[in-house]
Amino acid sequence: MSHHQALEALSSVLGERLTRSKADLEAHARSESHFRAPPPDAVAYPQSTAEVARIMAICAEHRMPVVGWGAGTSLEAHALPLHGGLVVDFTRxxxxxxxxxxxxxxxxxxxxxxxxxxxxxxxxxxxxxxxxxxxxxxxxxxxxxxxxxxxxxxxxxxxxxxxxxxxxxxxxxxxxxxxxxxxxxxxxxxxxxxxxxxxxxxxxxxxxxxxxIPEAVSAGICAFPSMAAAVDAVTETIQMGIPMARIEFVDAATARAFNAYAGVDMDAVPHLLVEFHGSPDSVAQDAERFGEILADHGGGAYRWSTRQEERRALWAMRHNAYYAVLASRPGARGLVTDICVPISRLAQAVEETAGDIAASTIPGPILGHVGDGNFHAILLVDPDRPEDLDEAKRLSHRMAERALRLGGTCTGEHGVGIGKLPYMAAEHGEGWQVMGTLKAALDPLNILNPGKLVPPRG
Amino acid sequence: MSHHQALEALSSVLGERLTRSKADLEAHARSESHFRAPPPDAVAYPQSTAEVARIMAICAEHRMPVVGWGAGTSLEAHALPLHGGLVVDFTRxxxxxxxxxxxxxxxxxxxxxxxxxxxxxxxxxxxxxxxxxxxxxxxxxxxxxxxxxxxxxxxxxxxxxxxxxxxxxxxxxxxxxxxxxxxxxxxxxxxxxxxxxxxxxxxxxxxxxxxxIPEAVSAGICAFPSMAAAVDAVTETIQMGIPMARIEFVDAATARAFNAYAGVDMDAVPHLLVEFHGSPDSVAQDAERFGEILADHGGGAYRWSTRQEERRALWAMRHNAYYAVLASRPGARGLVTDICVPISRLAQAVEETAGDIAASTIPGPILGHVGDGNFHAILLVDPDRPEDLDEAKRLSHRMAERALRLGGTCTGEHGVGIGKLPYMAAEHGEGWQVMGTLKAALDPLNILNPGKLVPPRG
Structure with missing residues (x-):
């Protein structure tokens, strides 16, 4: 089916800011993850709300699918145009x-x-x-x-x-x-x-x-003998009411990846990275109290600093974790999981996941925002080995089921996109049907990002 | 129209826990505020989710309105059964x-x-x-x-x-x-x-x-020469990032009402009541920094304490403000307003409101949660003087319009109920129609609290 009339109308509104160049179409059929879609019919670059409203009205008239696009950094391929149509790119x-x-x-x-x-x-x-x-x-x-x-x-x-x-x-x-x-x-x-x-x-x-911006910031890092010890330390810190601004967990494999990628020298064991925000006194106090909790849980020395360059280096390393982990298996692509569970189940969820990955045929370093009960395994897939992707999907599937069994969610922060759609029914039960009812009420023609998030229309 | 069949079916499910006693029906046609409704057809006291589901299914079958009821403390009469039907009282x-x-x-x-x-x-x-x-x-x-x-x-x-x-x-x-x-x-x-x-x-x-529960709590009170000075002190405290747990404003009339009702001895000027949560060191530090800000804004001595009995007395007085203010005009009923504006507009909103009330024919002490930009005037209405209620409604109307003009909301925390329904169109524009669309999708028979919150069905 062609959207010829719609494209003509859009072109008269947007001029050159409606493009059908091959490069543009292909750029909007790719994602950060392994998902791919056929290219859209066109890409629009609106510059105002009025233009977006005009675009939507035209697409509604011609029943052409419309998918919004931000920076293309989604890990679940939310913005891939599964049913073609128009991608509305908001970069302008x-x-x-x-x-x-x-x-x-x-x-x-x-x-x-x-x-x-x-x-x-x-x-x-x-x-x-x-x-x-x-x-x-x-x-x-x-x-x-x-x-x-x-x-x-x-x-x-x-x-x-x-x-x-x-x-x-x-x-x-x-x-x-x-x-x-x-x-x-x-x-x-x-x-x-x-x-x-x-x-x-x-x-x-x-x-x-x-x-x-807080008056003072302290950030630090601490090694642990085991994942469970690190997670228990976090749980206790939360319960003590020590106000962490960030609390990140990385496993031994991630620490090794950091060493290779960022040129640091971490022991190949689990670590916690933590940050406190407040006054100079309070962040020092928080760091001290946190150090005591770490020691009780077998943590190593807690090395912390309030100096900006040291803090920046620490978080730059953390922010590049995805690329550091990718580089640990040259040529690999990542399938990133994203479960989130109640804090009391976090140690169990991380340990069972680590066990699964250890027994599998692919590597999958684990890291996450443990203060929220949210963690990721970056499952490393060789694009030339189809069996790798199957194995990653199997592990990811077991993680999602584990999260639901433990009272959590299949996605803490990445969203549903394509990868988590299969778990929506199990996670929400009849609530998923309610989501479908809401969608049908607000988008009766099903032109907004069709094929995503809600149950297929009957 | 009678709901005879529905009531029979409900009675067979609930037995004595479906009541039609005059006292019960009338108790569920009253609210804390001046709103009244005709009594419902019956009151149900379910004991389980399964019973509530059964109740809903019966009411849907017979198209009988259903209104939930909690503790009856609503100030906007959310739970009054405007169209009769069944009140579901959750007290059991x-x-x-x-x-x-x-x-x-x-x-x-x-x-x-x-x-x-x-x-x-x-x-x-x-x-x-x-x-x-x-x-x-x-x-x-x-x-x-x-x-x-x-x-x-x-x-x-x-x-x-x-x-x-x-x-x-x-x-x-x-x-x-x-x-x-x-x-x-x-x-x-x-x-x-x-x-x-x-x-x-x-x-x-x-x-x-x-x-x-925080390890330590400090709470205190401070007098101000003017409302604007008090509000400015709050704004600066927020911007300094001092983590207040409560920050309440009361005007001179409220202070006088406290004196009479709670037997305290406050100057008849505006006051701030504040509380900090944290460690013993941090709450003392916070109180000290706050004291400095108060002094910069012409505040009087900041009297604060970490002792539980003194803190309890302070907040008991604040929690009884509604009754203290009511008692300041014997026999009066309160019409409580509830606007919330951006912090930068708070001083203006409070001053304009105070000016309006001063020029009116009824008293209306002002108090509120100034840290959120939310404040209330308790407009005191003599039930025997219909002109009082008209005046209160006029003042309330001007407050709601003022809130919208300043980028805020007609209700910060009390809800829409009956009193704020007239402002929904102005506050939300086309968004209010969207609310109606969502309501129609989830409650196509319009049996859940009909007549409230969304636009009337066309």
Whole structure:
């Protein structure tokens, strides 16, 4: 079926900013992970909300699928156009519209990346804390309900988006939320849109909460004899109420990958990386109390610093973990898992997963945001060995089932996309049907990212 | 129209726990505020989820309206049965089902009140922080997206409900969320239900986040020469990143009411009441830094204490503010307003409101959760003077419009109910129609709390 008429109408609105070049189409059929899709019919680069609304109205009229695209950093291929149609690439809607220091909020277009935003904020003493590692777009981060290393202190996108402007499936434009810090005025449409992966609307503007850059920061690292010991130390730290800003776990294989990739010299054992935010006194106190807990759990020396260059090096190493792990098996691609379980089940979940991987035919270093109960195995797949991908899928499947069995979720922060769709029925039961009902109500023609997130239409 | 058949079927399920006694019907046609409704046809007291599901299925079959009822403490009459039908009173579903200290969460039935929960938690070192003042039921608090004095530190119900069990309009039972601390697995049905005021389903179980009781607490009070000075001091404290656990404002009229009601001796000027949570060192430090900010803004001496009895007395006085203010005009009823604005507009909003009230014919002391930008005027209405209610409504209307003009919301925490329905169109624009679409999708017969929250069906 051709979308010839739709493309002509779109072209008359967008001119050169509607492209059908082979390179552009192929660039929007790829993802960071192993998923691939056939190329879309066209790629649009809108510059305003009015253009996005016009695009949606045209696509609704011609029943052409529409998929939003941010920075392309998704790990579950949310933005791949499974049914062709139009990819709406937001990279040219990348303006920081208004910074309101007194209110500690900011309004941005969806194509602004988190690093670009924090660069713009530098002079204000404020920052946007949600940090998934990749330099994702803020629109994409909202649509996948992203989180990351700082969630244990600052929350996820769910907690840091005050409101949005959204173009609905029929081209109507709504504003969700207000600039008030809280409201009881009706259904929380902001929360409904966050994590909806482009299936309910296209976000064209976001108002985000900002936080004060802490007066002092301390960060450090500690080796552990076992994963269980490290995880138990985290659990106790949480229960003691010591306010961690980041608490990251890496296993022995990841430590080895860091040594090779970042030129550091870590023992090949599990480690915790931690950060505290506060006053000079409080971060020193927190580090001290944390050091005592580590010692009780068999941790090694706790090496910490408040100096910026040392902290930067530590987190740069952590942020490059995905690439460090990929480099540990040259030529490999990663299938990244993302389960999240109640803290009391975390040690069990990590140990069972490690056992599974050890008994498998592929490597899979483990790391994660243990303060939230969220961890990843980066399953390393040789693209020339189809049996590797099968093995990775088998391991990933067992992890998702384990998470559900332990009261958790198949995806803590990466989203559903293509890879986690098979677990939605098991995770949500009848609730998944309710999601389908909501989708059908807001997108009756099923043109917004069709084939994703909700049950197939009957 | 009679619901005779429905009532017979319900009676066969519930026996004596379906009542039509005059006293019971009338008790469920009253609210804390001035709103009244005709009595419902019957009141049901279910004891299990299965019973609630059975009730819903019967009411759906006979198209009988269903309204959930918690503790009856709502200030906007959310639970009044505007179209008659059945009130489902959850007071007999009041069990704390499971406390999981290691995960710092708890599963409760909806009729458990926040005070009863904290009583049960006493031995665990944990507490549930959301505190709207009244001893509301947790189901009701979820359904109105309640918050209160501790929101500035611990968040509102939006932030503290991990998941729910909900009976839908057709009797299906779903579970939203999981026990994981975060998830990206599809639409946030928990957030959609929170604040839905019984229009999308009846909540039959809640899993709540708990927090560690802080090692040390300091609380204090400070007088100010003007409202603006007090509000400016709060704004600066927030921007300095001093982590307040509570920060409450009361005006001169409220201070006078406290003197008469609680036998205290406050100057008849505006005051701030504040609390810090942390370690003994940190709460002392916070109090000291806060004291410096107060002095810069013309505040009087900052009297603070870490002693429990003094802190208890302070917050008991604050929690009884509604009754203290009511007692300041004997025989009066209160019409309580609830606007919330961006912090930068708070001083303006409070001053304009105070000016309005001073120029009016009724008293209206002002107090609020200024750390969130949320404040209330308790407009005092003599029930024998109809012109008082008109005047209160006029003032309330001007406040709601002011909030919207300043980028805020007509209700920060009390909810929409009957009183704020007229502002939904102005606050949400086309978004309000979207709420109606969602409601129609999940409750096509319009039997769940009809007449509330969403636009009237066309």
């Amino acid at each position: 809607m990348n303006k920081v519209l208004e910074i309101r220091s007194a209110d500690m909020d900011v309004t941005v277009q969806p194509g602004v990346t988190r690093e670009a935003l924090n660069e713009e904020l530098r002079a204000t003493g404020l920052f946007f804390p949600v940090d998934p590692g990749a330099n994702a777009s803020l629109g994409g981060m909202a649509m996948t309900r992203a989180s990351g290393t700082t969630t244990v202190r600052y929350g996820s996108m769910r907690d840091n988006v005050l409101g949005m402007e959204v173009v609905l499936a029929d081209g109507r434009v709504i504003r969700t939320g207000s600039r008030a810090r809280k409201s009881s005025a009706g259904y929380d449409l902001t929360a409904l849109m966050i994590g909806s992966e482009g299936t309910l609307g296209l976000v064209t503007e976001l108002t985000l909460r900002l936080h004060g | 579903m009041n069990k704390v089902l499971e406390i999981r200290s290691a995960d710092m969460d708890v599963t409760v039935q909806p009729g458990v009140t926040r005070e009863a929960l904290n009583e049960e938690l006493r031995a665990t070192g944990l507490f549930f922080p959301v505190d709207p003042g009244a001893n509301a039921s947790l189901g009701g608090m979820a359904m109105t997206r309640a918050s209160g004095t501790t929101t500035v530190r611990y968040g509102s119900m939006r932030d503290n409900v991990l998941g729910m069990e909900v009976v839908l309009a057709d009797g299906r039972v779903i579970r939203t969320g999981s026990r994981a601390r975060k998830s990206s697995a599809g639409y946030d049905l928990t957030a959609l239900m929170i604040g839905s005021e019984g229009t999308l389903g009846l909540v039959t179980e809640l899993t709540l986040r708990l927090h560690g």
